[in-house]
Amino acid sequence: MSDVASNPMRDAIANAISENPVLLFMKGTPDAPACGFSARTVAILQQLDVPFAAVDILPDPRIRQELSGLSGWPTIPQLFADGELIGGCDIVVEMYESGELQEALGLEGASGLEAPEAAASEPAPLAIENRL
């Protein structure tokens, strides 16, 4: 129903997902989460000491709309690793507790992880707080 032609917001989200090895869409920022589920997910990533990028979806309602359209996932937060949706808070917690999250994030012997530079040269419609 919606215009399938040019959609800069959707493109920016898709690019962010493919360019950031670990990317969290959340309400608020890692330092100031605006929702308990986002806070919990951030806490787990910080606990694992995994570098991650974060996008605050609150400043623009289109972010959430386009993100959910792309991922097919209706709620926030949404954690992506290597371009794939891992899940929301419940799944992240479950996988953390079972050790699967560490595996999905490539944390086993992950000392050689390269932190790619997410060069944000142009002003993007998405503010990505880079934690890499």
Add this chain to the structure above:
Amino acid sequence: MVDPGELKQRIEAGIPGARADVSGDGHHFEAVVEATAFDGLSRIARHKLVYDVFGAELGDRIHALSIKTKIPETEETR
């Protein structure tokens, strides 16, 4: 305010063979859903089945829904 009992009923009606326990304060809910339909599905696919029951009401009328999914124990898995 949304009654947790309504969510329970709708999950059980929407996912064949599902049994749900739902608690909540009228805005935030926790659901434990057990269904044979989850067998063989990834966590994401299981959660999506539950989300699909509510569609656009999620984040709106139903402010937050926390989900735990299980596959019922059968004779073989025991």
